[in-house]
Amino acid sequence: MAARLPRPHRDDVRIALGGLLGGLVLWGVGLYSRTPDDPISLVDAGWAVLVPLVVMAGCELLRRTRPRTALIIGTLTLTADQLTRGSLATVVMFTDLVYAAVLYGSAGAARRIPWITGLITVIATVWPVAAWQKPEGLLIGAFTGLVTFTPAATGWIVRNHRDTAAAERLRAEQTALLAEMDRTQAVAAERARMARELHDMVANHLSAIAIHSTAALSIDDPKTSRDALAVIRENSVDGLAEMRRLIGILRDGSGDREPAATPTLDGLATLVDGARANGLDVHLDTDHGQVPAPVELAAYRIVQESLTNALKHAGPGRVTVALAQRESVLDVRVTSPYGHRGAPRAPGSGAGLVGMRERAALLGGTFAAGRDGALWAVRATLPLTEGAAA
Known part of the structure; x- marks a missing residue:
């Protein structure tokens, strides 16, 4: 089955009709490109100009869908028109075919046509002057x-502008896509940061509340219940205050600042005292100098989460918290007796180790947690300067 020709564009139909009607008007009033005695005109009949005119108008219907075919047929048609008295409308439509072949044709055709037409122009200028020895040959x-x-060069310029605009539009779309990806990643990173802060700030207090409330409910001793309720109240108040600070960050909108009272390593003693009040036998050993604020926050949160895990999982015995600064890194190590309980003393989400590992990774440090003989050891190495972890 023969392939059907593509449907012409509506603008091409308008151009073809306009060229055909213009040529008919010129033919009707008797305006031709050449006089009857012109030696190149082999057919003097006026109606002969209508044949190239109609064919050229038909080529205009293919200017956008089949530009190469339209140009080839149009060139043959223009040659045939030169054998008649000629129509200006036929010549004008041919120039449009040259323009369309460069604009809508293949990239190779768009490069070749201006060179070919330029060469033809040079030959048509030099040859008549050399043959006739008259300056009138320049007119040809x-x-x-x-x-x-001229139409080929115009088509080349327009095509270059069109391709440049398309490239700029594609670049703008890619830039917008990259910006959206960056925004999504920033939102995800901010959500992860908030999740770590929420877990580290609240989990310690809620674990203590769960453990002491269990003790108050299971032991029928008024003094034990009062002591448990006092610890529960203290942890509830502290947890509520930290929750309010976190909510303040969420409402801030900028999302680029830490809580109003960012924990520091100076607060480790208070943190350890709170763990002791919750029933842990904690020994603190710190040896460090001036530490950058991000490292201080990460170290504090790692110790806090380790004590929370020890409160929930560790067996009886001493919990050791040791911080040591060596060269350009801060070593954080927390050890606790490896527990043998069938279930933890308080429920957990399992996100504590993930959060500690993320905090160390964000600073370019290392993190490890696991059983070390009879102990459960958590160790983090936090660089004090960029690239110091290696």
Whole structure:
């Protein structure tokens, strides 16, 4: 089955009809490109100009869908028109075919056509002057350039502008896509940061509340219940205060600042005292100098989460918290007796180790947690300067 020709664009139909009607008007009033005694005109009948006119108008229907075919047929048609008295409308439509072949044709055709038409223009200028030895021969070159090279060069310029605009549009879309990806990643990173802060700030207090409330409910001793309720109240108040600070960050909108009272290593003693009040036998050993604020926050949160895990999982015995600064890194190590309980003393989400590992990784440090003989050891190495972890 023969392939059907593509449907012409509506603008091409308008151009074809306009060229055909213009040529009919010129033919009707008797305006031709050449006089009857012109030696190149082999057919003097006026109606002969209508045949190239109609064919050229038909080529205009293919200017966008089949530009190469339209240009080839149009070139043959223009040659045939030169054998008649000629129609200006046929010549004008041919220039449009040259323009369309460069604009809508393949990239190779768009490069070749301006060079070919330029070469034809040069030949049409030099050859008549050399053959006739008269300056009037330049008019033939000028006319040839106006019909062939000028529309080809115009099409090349327009095509370059169109391709440049398309490239800029694609670049803008890619930039917008990258910006959206960056925004999504920033939102995800901010959510992860908030999740770590929420877990580290609240989990310690809620674990203590769960453990002491269990003791108050299971032991029928008024003094034990009062002591448990006092610890529960203290942890509830502290947890509520930290929750309010975190909510303040969420409402801030900028999302680029830490809580109003960012924990520091100076607060480790208070943190350890709270763990002791919750029933842990904690020994604190610190040896460090001035530490950057991000490292201080990460070390504090790692110790806090380790004590929370020890409160929930560790067996009886001493919990040791040791911080030591060596060269350009801060070593954080927390050890606790390895527990043998069938279930933890308080429920957990299992996100504590993940959060500690993320905090160390964000600073370019290392993190490890696991059983070390009879102990459960948590160790983090936090660089004090960029690149110091290696």
